[in-house]
Amino acid sequence: MTPAFTDADLARRRAASRRLGWLLGAVVLVIYLIGLFIKR
């Protein structure tokens, strides 16, 4: 029985998640701003 994630592994995964999280957040903001300036 191996522990699922070592502490170091878990920390690495969480850091990667945070980076991707901020990136997705930025994408949301960009879409929102583009949406605001849309004119048909």
Add this chain to the structure above:
Amino acid sequence: MASCTLETQTAPSAEVNPVAWLLRSLFPPSALLLPGAASAAYNFNFPEPVTPIARETLHIHNEFMLIITVLFVVVFAIMIYSMIKHRKSSGHAPAKFTGPTGALQWFWALIPFAILLFIDFVLMGIPAVQAIINMEDTQTKADMVLKVTGMQWKWQYEYPESGVKFISTLATPRDQIANAEAKGENYLLEVDKPVVLPVGKKVRILLTSTDVIHTWWVPQFGVKRDAIPGFLRETWVLIEKPGIYRGQCAELCGKDHGFMPVVVHAVPEPEYLAWVEAQKAEAKAAAGGADRTWSKDELVAEGKAVYEKVCAACHQPDGKGLPPAFPALAGSKIVSGPLLDMNGKVIKDSHVDRVLHGKAGTAMQAFATSLSDVELAAVITYERNSFGNQAGDMIQPAQIKSLR
């Protein structure tokens, strides 16, 4: 009006209505709650089509309904067969497959897909495209134009060729809506002044709105098109059969969205032409009225009629309004303010200004475009001298004419 002889077309049949019967027998108390008149023969499908578009639409609808019913029955027959046969309790041992194996199974897995592809883009797709092309062809061989303007909560109709123009509003008495009076046969589907169109003519219909989006819909025409403020949209009808056709506004447009019906009288052409002439004569007589001097009593009497038709939906019959959206006129500062300035010109934000030019961003529209000089003078005079308001003054149709 000439066209009132056509009532027979839409008279309800006296047949027993199976739905009402079922409901009453399953749930006896409903008999007490349902109005007696609710025994008009019930429809399980579109009402009888009277234009080429409506006929085509009904045809497409029936065909598509058949297709999807077949799909539904076949697919769920297979599922129900499986649910009966492949039960644990009937000792069925579970298979293990997780996808098609072998050419034969792939074939059976892809067949439904191919059938659906065919149904979507050929069986349903081709007639659908044809119908779109017909529906959007508003201009080829159009015989006349009708302009429809939606306003909260009434329709204005205009015949550009003959200059006839009028407003059509709900005629059902408020007491019927409030259940204080028995409901009439055409409850909520009746107007004070129906729009009249000739049969057998292609009518190009232009739509717009003065305030919010409304949708002009007459089910028997197969036509539903939005009336959008600031834009012009179009559609067309060619009515094949004389009759009275009823519809409603179909886009939520505020408080009285449920109370702005459309009623069309379709009549043979000679009758239509006679009607147009009568309208012109009437308009001329009304315009003549603008040149003479009216007494205050005359104005108040005429004004009351206009008020109840045009203004009461928002400001209420008693002038108390529905604050904050619809302000009260009773005791209003604006209404009791001065009528005009020293030079007989409109004062900004005064009573006359409001009625003629409306207030931007609210439901209060500019009535200068939709009411006549007499109507405007009458309704202003009425408001200043009713609901406890005692301005005491009046304004003449001739004055309105010069203020335009």
Add this chain to the structure above:
Amino acid sequence: MSTATTHTAEHPAGEYHGGLLRWLTTTNHKDIGTMYLTFSLIMFFVGGLMILAVRAELFSPGLQLMQPEFFNQLIGVHALVMIFAALMPAATGFANWMLPLMIGAPDMALPRLNNWGFWLLPPAAILLTLPFTLALFGIGDGALATGWTFYAPLSVQGGMGVDFAILAVHILGISSIMGSINIIVTIFNMRAPGMTMMKLPLFAWGWLITAFLLIATLPVLAGAVTMLLTDRHFGTHFFDAAGGGDPILFQHLFWFFGHPEVYILLLPVWGLMPHVLSTFSRKPTYGYKAQVYSFIAIGLLSVVVWAHHFFTAGMPVPALVYFMFSTMAISLPLAVLFFCWIATMWKGAMTFETPMLFAVGFIVLFGIAGLTGLILADVAADAQYHHSYFVVAHFHYALFAGGIMGVMTGVYYWLPKWTGHMYSEKLGKLHFWLTVVSFNLTFLPQFFLGLAGMPRRIPDYALQFAEFNAISTLGAFVLGFSQLLFAWNIWSCVRGGPKVESRVWEGAEGLEWELPSPPPHHTWEIQPVIK
């Protein structure tokens, strides 16, 4: 942010803050899942009560109970509550509870974000409904009265209820975005070793596509309602023709979000179905890959069909044809899903416990939604259906039978896992049959009302519509009150009941069934073996 990483170290198993504070500050995915689900159930009843008032008004012609203004407020807030506060949080609750268990992760990747995501919901729900209460005290003229679609210029003209709703939608949107980000990063980064993307449970795949759709479309909705706000108060003219704007632009923006929203509500349920069907058929899922590709295809198609929601607004012929055919194209991947569901049942060894009953009910009734959707795509026929009760019936087959009954499937399926107790099978079955029968009693007549010409969103109607409306109201009341059985069954199951084993259902497969029922506060501290 750094504290989140040390979460497990901070709170060894079993150590809690006490009472309310525990729930306010919890970062545990199971606690948060429970909160989402509880909130969803409460709001389901709130939205249901609103619409029962509406149905009561529509029982017979004439105005009996309310004025049209209030009626208009009830229908719009009913829809917003059902969509944003009942159905979406239920799906997020499922994701929180089950994703980590299913993919072998100790928790969601960003636990603190998870907590914020949830706690934005209650204030938003309060904002949405507050104008009703304020109006009782003479402040303002009630809630949003434009329907849930906010169409300009009606919404520009509306009272302060519109502003409250705009604010609430922003907050609900931020909450959903936070939830989506968390789900995406959890699925990407927190899978146990050996859990490749193509071994991911279908529920996770369904949610992954949902989360991407939310991220792509919610900002557009937020943008649209922000523009509405500036039109209302800051003198812009985005949607005002007199100032060079265009009211139809609002409809484009709204439905660019609004159509994918339908799939946002349904994809988690489609992800869940194969698990339930395979469990009770005792047979592996049929066509795993086909289902994954269908989810992706539906996700992509859903953002290119939006204008089918306003064919009657007038468009050039090529646009009409394009939006018609692209909409019809969605029926193809959807048909693949139906095929796989039925093929999963085919030659299994089926039993019909409550979750399976709901799953089968879902397939049949959602089938009706899909098939009527196909004909709604036809532009000419849509000119008759659009804005009529036909559409109301159609989307309730999609959202109630497809959405809510799908959620009920999941609740009955996983409730024993969550609580460690078995719910009452007898009550569950009664709940199912009452729901299915009264649902059809409520909404089947509405198809006929629409065909006969009854517009939607009207507080009063012509006499020819009386009978079907009366039937529909009777159905709605039975439907509404049957849901009390559901709440009662959940409540008693949480309180106690026969103990269940880890693998609650005989045929259940997947990591979540290898954990004890209920799972301990912290799970997967030991690496699971992926088959």
